[in-house]
Amino acid sequence: MGFADAAMGPATFLGEFYPSFWWIPAGVLAAALAIKVPTIIRLWSDPLLRAVGGLLLLACAVFVFVAPSTIGWVNQVTGVPNISAPWVYSLLTAFCGSCLVLIIAWRDGLSERTAATRRATRLVVTAYGGVIVALWVLFALADVPVERTRDLDTYYATTPFMREEILLYLLAHTTAALITSKLIWNWIRTDGLDALLRWGLKFLGLGYALNLGFDAAKLTAVGARWTGNDLDWLNLHVAPALACLSAVSIAVGFILPHAGQYLHDRWRIRLAHQRLRPLYLLMRQVHGSGLPVAWRASAELRLTRRETFIRDVLLPLARRTDERLRERSYAAALDLGCPPERARAVAAAVVILDAVEAPPGAESDHGADTTELLREIGAVSRTLRHPELIREVRARAAAPGDTVAVTE
Numbered sequence: 285m286g287f288a289d290a291a292m293g294p295a296t297f298l299g300e301f302y303p304s305f306w307w308i309p310a311g312v313l314a315a316a317l318a319i320k321v322p323t324i325i326r327l328w329s330d331p332l333l334r335a336v337g338g339l340l341l342l343a344c345a346v347f348v349f350v351a352p353s354t355i356g357w358v359n360q361v362t363g364v365p366n367i368s369a370p371w372v373y374s375l376l377t378a379f380c381g382s383c384l385v386l387i388i389a390w391r392d393g394l395s396e397r398t399a400a401t402r403r404a405t406r407l408v409v410t411a412y413g414g415v416i417v418a419l420w421v422l423f424a425l426a427d428v429p430v431e432r433t434r435d436l437d438t439y440y441a442t443t444p445f446m447r448e449e450i451l452l453y454l455l456a457h458t459t460a461a462l463i464t465s466k467l468i469w470n471w472i473r474t475d476g477l478d479a480l481l482r483w484g485l486k487f488l489g490l491g492y493a494l495n496l497g498f499d500a501a502k503l504t505a506v507g508a509r510w511t512g513n514d515l516d517w518l519n520l521h522v523a524p525a526l527a528c529l530s531a532v533s534i535a536v537g538f539i540l541p542h543a544g545q546y547l548h549d550r551w552r553i554r555l556a557h558q559r560l561r562p563l564y565l566l567m568r569q570v571h572g573s574g575l576p577v578a579w580r581a582s583a584e585l586r587l588t589r590r591e592t593f594i595r596d597v598l599l600p601l602a603r604r605t606d607e608r609l610r611e612r613s614y615a616a617a618l619d620l621g622c623p624p625e626r627a628r629a630v631a632a633a634v635v636i637l638d639a640v641e642a643p644p645g646a647e648s649d650h651g652a653d654t655t656e657l658l659r660e661i662g663a664v665s666r667t668l669r670h671p672e673l674i675r676e677v678r679a680r681a682a683a684p685g686d687t688v689a690v691t692e
Contacts, residue, residue, distance in 0.1 A: 309531035310347035316539040346375045352433040370423040373453040374416045380460035381412030415456045422449035438519045441509035461495040480544040488537030494530035557587045563665035567597040604639035616680035629663035
């Protein structure tokens, strides 16, 4: 078995899997775009957010139109053999230029853009716009009558004008990958990056490193054709496999900082809503009923409604609370080893439970601080999940002659 045959083993498998696998990054990017669309619409004035949305849309188009099945469909619909070639090359070139522009703007921040940053952005837009125009001009001059959906680059590697078109898009792609990789890895080494952003940049760096492997495989296969050799397996099997892996890595890289933050915010809101449940159930006993179910309400609205309900019930209930009991409970919680912040929450939980158990209409002459009770509802609700601690504190904080109800 020769070296080429050995290399073609796993590469052939990945290459054959490539036509269906190519839809995976398209699906990942489409999901990311769907997640970002509401935020983009809501914050349409943010140019960086619009740029991210446009890039995700462009990336989806690249991954859809580069699939062999789509290439054949475009050729058939237009009636022009291989018209997909300049179309796919143009999309890929636009995507590369857009990535480079976005990384420059993302790294520097749109509010802090220097004259050098603006010049770099204009240079990228001009250069890659010129490349796209040249791709269509070269295709119009080339003679490419035989449709090729998988091996066009090597099949027409020696054809006048098409040869120059293939080399042009590969060099533009390689240049963008090199520059973007350098910017990304330099950025990763800076201090103070958010964890999600750092991981997103690492995936982007990996994706562009794989892109360089894709370019190397393509250029090697095309160069072999120029010298009369046959290394088409690099174009047919290795390059597609690297492109698929690169696409997934780049997709994750762009998704992670944005979708990751989105999911983190969703989780934080739902967790806050769930943590308020013990105090909400207690206030519902006082009120006599709870909130009506709102199936279509957003997570933020449900959290706001629950917080408002708790505070609305707590406000009149605060007239029954006893500041002296709160002080004794705070001291008892400290004696039990609770840190000050938790001790305050335990003390608040104790006076709230004492007020709930007080006879209707009863009022205390030493009311507790209403502001603090209303502000600490999250910590108080979490404390209610530890009834053993509350019972121990209530027993220690009971004044002489008081009785402490023991609840299960």
